[in-house]
Amino acid sequence: MSLAQLEYFVAIAEEGSLAKACRRLHISQPPLTRQIKSLEEELGTKLFERSHRGMNLLPSGALFLNHAKKILEQIDAAVLEVRDSLSTSTPAPKSNQGQNEIV
Amino acid sequence: MSLAQLEYFVAIAEEGSLAKACRRLHISQPPLTRQIKSLEEELGTKLFERSHRGMNLLPSGALFLNHAKKILEQIDAAVLEVRDSLSTSTPAPKSNQGQNEIV
DNA sequence: CAATGTTACGATACACGTAATCATA
């Protein structure tokens, strides 16, 4: 499991196809196929149903999607909170907006 | 940022020293030093105060620790929930205990 | 000198991209 895998998974789920997700992520298709396959193997179940028209979430995938999004949001929040605490003596609870870049 | 970095960071914070953490994690010291250094650079601030007796959390580190632990817990929860959903038609909310291995 | 943390360096593993392959409307 890696953060990249979570980010890839969310992109495919939201875009509805691997081809669209790879454009959004600015990577090529093969890494996406491999990482999702690896994620599915680790979880012990398929997350998507493949077709010639795209990839649709299976029930397990829908379940996992909720967690994946929360995890990525928490990482953003953690980074921003630590960075904010540097300039702010009284740390503000939150000041971020949805930005999900891992980097 | 990687999940390994989060796991390493939590281990050092909880053990109080890099030397103890590396035994708990079953890795050698250099990877720990490097990964924590890399994490600190990404966050833009030191997380620990180094001494010859160990490593103690700085305020930024304490702040980050809360997030890191929650993130790792959420990953465990996500994995277990998906796996549970395979055998259980009515998915039980939780059935896990603290196990934090990333693998 | 004993314990802790760090740096140097070589080897292995991981992840990517291009190109080729499979499948379907």
Add this chain to the structure above:
DNA sequence: TATGATTACGTGTATCGTAACATTG
């Protein structure tokens, strides 16, 4: 044949471990 997914293969980066170094009680 056009679109989407996968597999094969080579390359570059990242991470690890051993070894050597630095610091301090």
